[in-house]
Amino acid sequence: MAGADYSDGGHGFAEVDLEVITRFKLGVRLEPSSVTARLLSAVDRVAANSPFDLWVTSAAEAHPAGDVHTLGNALDLRTHDFEDEQKRDVLRAILWELADEPPDDVSTLNNAWLALETDDWFAMLEDYKGNNEHLHVQLRHGAIFE
Numbered sequence: 001m002a003g004a005d006y007s008d009g010g011h012g013f014a015e016v017d018l019e020v021i022t023r024f025k026l027g028v029r030l031e032p033s034s035v036t037a038r039l040l041s042a043v044d045r046v047a048a049n050s051p052f053d054l055w056v057t058s059a060a061e062a063h064p065a066g067d068v069h070t071l072g073n074a075l076d077l078r079t080h081d082f083e084d085e086q087k088r089d090v091l092r093a094i095l096w097e098l099a100d101e102p103p104d105d106v107s108t109l110n111n112a113w114l115a116l117e118t119d120d121w122f123a124m125l126e127d128y129k130g131n132n133e134h135l136h137v138q139l140r141h142g143a144i145f146e
């Protein structure tokens with residue numbers, strides 16, 4: 001090989017699809033933990049199969065000590081551009097990716113418009129139709145991540 005071909009603009013990955021699928025709001029701080037990696041991987045796979053990008057709006061920053069966010073065990077995702085049906089589909093798909101099994105609907109139990117769980121993961125739509133509406137996804141309290 002004669003070396004890298006930079007005719008594509010310099011990144012050297014001309015044949016790779018560089019479409020961004022998971023995006024991050026400015027200020028989001030990721031905890032370097034295996035749970036964070038697992039969460040991001042699931043979000044990324046769902047985004048890859050969605051007609052829209054997914055935005056991480058909060059991770060480990062701006063939450064109290066001991067909170068699932070601070071521990072690197074939770075992510076929030078933007079929803080205000082989504083139809084209700086898409087909110088449901090995205091949340092369900094992410095939990096399914098995380099657990100490798102379909103989640104149970106626990107909305108009534110959590111008094112929420114939308115809440116889903118598996119043995120190890122929990123997710124809900126917070127502040128439905130409010131200014132702070134977002135999808136919250138977390139490792140369940142007490143779950144051992146392997």
Ligand SMILES: [Zn+2]
Binds near residue numbers: 069075135
């Ligand atoms: Zn959250």
